Amino acid sequence: MTAPSSRCPVADQDEAEPDWAALDLVGRSPCFRDALACLQQWSRVDATVLICGETGTGKELAARALHYLGARSGGPFVPVNCGAIADSLLEAELFGHVKGAFTDAKQDARGMISLASGGTLFLDEVDALSPRAQAALLRFVQDHSYRPVGGARFQHGDVRLVAASNADLDALSGRGAFRHDLLYRLNLLTVALPPLRQREGDALLLAQVFVQRLCRTYGVQRQLDAPSREALQRPHPWHGNVRELEHLVHRCFLRARGNAIDLGLAPGRAANAPFHTPAEPTTALGFAQAKAQVIAEFERRYLYELLQRAQGNLSLAARLAGKERSRFGKLVKKYGLQRDADPPRT
Missing domain, CATH: 1.10.8.60 (Helicase, Ruva Protein; domain 3)
Structure with a gap:
């Protein structure tokens, strides 16, 4: 996804380059250096930035770089995983609520926007927002005004907004799955992080x-x-x-x-996958036993990769798998997988 306004100007040759390694952004390839130049340029302005890139390319690191290189570095950096918040809780999580706004609202509570005051609010996985959640977010993205759930007055959020997505928001918008007006407001400035295979x-x-x-x-x-x-x-x-x-x-x-x-990447060498190949070939087993072994190996690998995708968030992983959380948790426990998605001990 590109836009004319998202292209970085030529970097100022006299400007000192940030310590990217200290920000955990390491790379020398031309395409990655272009992305770093964008981050350096956009860190100077207090405007909304959309970070695009595949899963695992370092979008949150890029968002943190925008924060710590900018004028708001002394304020808080508050990340919000949009894919992990239920629709019914989104407004309360972002905007806060007043006492009595709903059954469990025993007292006033600040939302993420208030907690990020003076700093940066990072909305990760904005593509996961439902239509209802997108509508709730739209007004805030437009003028940074919001009203706590159950509150009577609008408040102003003094935050810099950074969003990220691993999906093609243009394509989602074209299919009606993502609001055009929200996309236009998020896509004021853009940083595109290249996949590792291109670096x-x-x-x-x-x-x-x-x-x-x-x-x-x-x-x-x-x-x-x-x-x-x-x-x-x-x-x-x-x-x-x-x-x-x-x-x-x-x-x-x-x-x-x-x-x-040994990373197991060399030709002819077994890859160090999260799980070992069974010592005994399946052809040496009875049909039922071999079938059970293959199914178990599939389940272990599937759960491991799903937990990696969800960054260890068990609730999010269960939703991605289409399973009830407690049942999914039992499967994770069955195979000895931890919530941080570490591979099982061998």
């Missing part, structure tokens, strides 16, 4: 940074083996982008038995 050379750089952090965290010295370093310089789909790479490095770092870390 030539950045996978190796990122992996080495992740290894350095893990060495400090766990107090051991390890490094990527030569085949892994070579493999990271070749094209790879990276469906989960930077998040997928980070999880892979973390997993393989913990599984390493020596100082060398």
